[in-house]
Amino acid sequence: xxxxxxxxxxxxxxxxxxxxxxxxxxxxxxxxxxxxxxxxxxxxxxxxxxxxxxxxxxxxxxxxxxxxxxxxxxxxxxxxxxxxxxxxxxxxxxxxxxxxxxxxxxxxxxxxxxxxxxxxxxxxxxxxxxxxxxxxxxxxxxxxxxxxxxxxxxxxxxxxxxxxxxxxxxxxxxxxxxxxxxxxxxxxxxxxxxxxxxxxxxxxxxxxxxxxxxxxxxxxxxxxxxxxxxxxxxxxxxxxxxxxxxxxxxxxxxxxxxxxxxxxxxxxxxxxxxxxxxxxxxxxxxxxxxxxxxxxxxxxxxxxxxxxxxxxxxxxxxxxxxxxxxxxxxxxxxxxxxxxxxxxxxxxxxxxxxxxxxxxxxxxxxxxxxxxxxxxxxxxxxxxxxxxxxxxxxxxxxxx
Numbered sequence: 001x002x003x004x005x006x007x008x009x010x011x012x013x014x015x016x017x018x019x020x021x022x023x024x025x026x027x028x029x030x031x032x033x034x035x036x037x038x039x040x041x042x043x044x045x046x047x048x049x050x051x052x053x054x055x056x057x058x059x060x061x062x063x064x065x066x067x068x069x070x071x072x073x074x075x076x077x078x079x080x081x082x083x084x085x086x087x088x089x090x091x092x093x094x095x096x097x098x099x100x101x102x103x104x105x106x107x108x109x110x111x112x113x114x115x116x117x118x119x120x121x122x123x124x125x126x127x128x129x130x131x132x133x134x135x136x137x138x139x140x141x142x143x144x145x146x147x148x149x150x151x152x153x154x155x156x157x158x159x160x161x162x163x164x165x166x167x168x169x170x171x172x173x174x175x176x177x178x179x180x181x182x183x184x185x186x187x188x189x190x191x192x193x194x195x196x197x198x199x200x201x202x203x204x205x206x207x208x209x210x211x212x213x214x215x216x217x218x219x220x221x222x223x224x225x226x227x228x229x230x231x232x233x234x235x236x237x238x239x240x241x242x243x244x245x246x247x248x249x250x251x252x253x254x255x256x257x258x259x260x261x262x263x264x265x266x267x268x269x270x271x272x273x274x275x276x277x278x279x280x281x282x283x284x285x286x287x288x289x290x291x292x293x294x295x296x297x298x299x300x301x302x303x304x305x306x307x308x309x310x311x312x313x314x315x316x317x318x319x320x321x322x323x324x325x326x327x328x329x330x331x332x333x334x335x336x337x338x339x340x341x342x343x344x345x346x347x348x349x350x351x352x353x354x355x356x357x358x359x360x361x362x363x364x365x366x367x368x369x370x371x372x373x374x375x376x377x378x379x380x381x382x383x384x385x386x387x388x389x390x391x392x393x394x395x396x397x398x399x400x
Contacts (some may be wrong), residue, residue, distance in 0.1 A: 001355050004037055006051040011038045026063055026362070033347045036354060043070035046371040048360060056360040057376045057383075061367040064335060067226060067248035067303070068290060069371025075251045078289035082281040095284035102291055103259060107230045108239045109218070112265035114258045116278045119221040120146030122244035122256040123192065125273045127151075129242065130190035130215040132271045133264055138187055139168045140177060143194025145219050174200040174208060181212045190242075192217040195232035196335065202238040215264070218243040221256065225249045225291065226334050228300050251290040255283030299370055300334070306377065307333030307368045313381045314338070321392055337364050338384075340391075348394065349387030357383020 011029055014021035020028040021038065029038050037050035046069055048058045061067070068075065082095070100113040116122050123145040131137055145151040152158055153168035171177040171191075181188065191209045195218050198205075209216040217240060220231035224245040228235045233243065241264055246256030254277075259265075277283075294300070311333050318327050326341045340346040346363050353359045359380055372380075 001035060002037070002054050003052050004035065004050070004054075007037045007039055010051055014038075024063070031363070033351055035351065037360075045069045045071070046369050046373070046376045054358075056354070056358050057372075057379050058369070059359060059361040059366045059380065061369050062252050063247070063362075064222060064226065064365070064367040065247045065250070066252040066367075067370060068251045068293065068299070069369050070252070072251055072290075072293075072371075074293050075253070075286050075289045078285045079253065079282055082285040085281075087282050088277065088280040092279055093281050093284065095281055095288065096279050099284050099288050099291075102288060103245075103257065106234075106291070106295075107224075107243065107245070107259055108233050108237075109241070109243050109261065110259035111262040112260065112268075114265070114268055114273065114278075115284070116256050116258070116273075116275060117254045117283065118146075118256050119219075119244065119246040120148055120151070121275065121278075122221070122246060122258045123151065123217075123219055124148045125258045125268075126192065126217045126242045126244055126260075127190055128271050128273065129258070129260075129264065129267055130217065133267050134186075134189045134213065134215060136187050136189040136214075137167045138184065139189055140171045140180070140191045140214075141168060141193070142171055142173075143192075143197055143219065145192055145194065174204050177205070178208050181208065184212065186213040188212055188214040190215045190217050192219055194219050194222065196220075196222040196227070196332070202232070202236050206238055206240070215242060216240045220244060221246040222335060225294060226300070226303065227332055229291065229295060249290060250283055250286040253283050253286035255287045302370055303334045303368050306370070306372050307336060307366075309377055310366070310368070310380055311336050314384055317381075317385060317388060321388065323388055323392060326391065326395070327388065331365075334368050336366050336368075338366065339364065344394075345391045348390050349384070352387040352390045353383040356386040359383035 011021055020030060022028040039051045040048045041051050042049050046057055047055055049055045103113050104110045127139055127150055139150060149162050150168050153162055154170040171180055191214055206216055218233055220243050224231040225248040233239055242260035244258050249255060311329050314329050318324050326345060328339045329336060330339055331337045350361055350363050353361050
């Protein structure tokens with residue numbers, strides 16, 4: 001087992017000062033097993049080091065925000081350059097226009113752009129805009145879209161501080177949406193989906209939404225600049241009315257955006273969508289450098305290859321060791337999921353990967369990094385082997 005003394009000491013201190021001991025739920029100690037590190041000291045490329053000096057290949061990569069690798073030289077150089085001129089001004093920077101032009105060139109639905117700092121900002125801006133344009137309040141959602149009230153109103157967490165207004169509803173696929181819209185003709189503001197995980201036909205979805213006078217929003221926070229620079233809409237050739245992007249667009253620097261049709265985006269002249277740091281130079285410069293580099297090196301093609309190298313190996317291993325009944329590999333290779341039949345299997349795999357394989361893994365999603373080299377890929381595969389073999393041994397012993 002790894003020595004984690006400093007991690008545990010700092011966790012005790014952090015818990016006394018910070019709820020959840022973290023600013024992000026997915027990074028909190030409550031999301032990981034015991035005997036797991038809780039704090040990272042530093043990172044470089046594809047690797048992170050915890051407070052006790054233990055080094056790991058990272059499969060989390062800042063929840064998918066880091067795509068080129070930690071401390072990418074080109075991105076950091078661009079950020080340092082703008083810091084020397086001032087990280088934020090009293091008026092707007094021309095970097096806003098430069099990045100807007102770049103996004104409009106890459107994203108099919110983008111005719112105008114507004115910037116913000118995270119995915120929740122962007123999706124909430126999209127919903128407010130849709131409500132303003134349509135004059136309706138009702139929203140249908142499929143997937144996770146952030147922490148704001150409208151986004152979790154249907155969720156189990158709504159009992160904690162969320163007004164019970166009852167105007168956001170979850171739907172499960174195209175047929176379900178079609179049935180639920182029958183009695184709501186032209187009363188729905190927007191339908192928003194997480195494009196990374198939606199398995200319905202997108203062209204059909206668009207027709208259903210438009211037939212009912214609603215606005216279609218693609219939440220591409222996960223898929224954009226990872227599956228394709230222009231997101232799922234570029235890959236599937238289905239153009240939504242509005243779309244949101246974030247995470248990988250800044251290689252870890254905080255920036256997100258709302259893009260869409262000009263006639264809709266012009267309505268943002270009226271609605272209230274603003275923030276002191278929405279146009280800070282650091283995020284803008286990081287995004288310009290990240291996207292430019294990704295386009296120049298055909299980054300998404302390389303991400304897909306790296307992801308397929310890992311997933312193909314895991315598929316073969318689970319088949320060869322008769323584990324398909326218990327472990328499945330799902331989702332796109334650039335951000336694939338490893339799903340277990342039982343919770344204990346996931347926890348055991350996490351612990352084996354960490355302590356024997358020196359790989360940091362969140363327990364489901366695998367966010368592939370362009371910084372992975374042959375050695376990193378091999379280490380990830382061997383770490384999963386450790387986890388899968390431990391599960392098979394427990395199944396053999398029936399020590400569940």
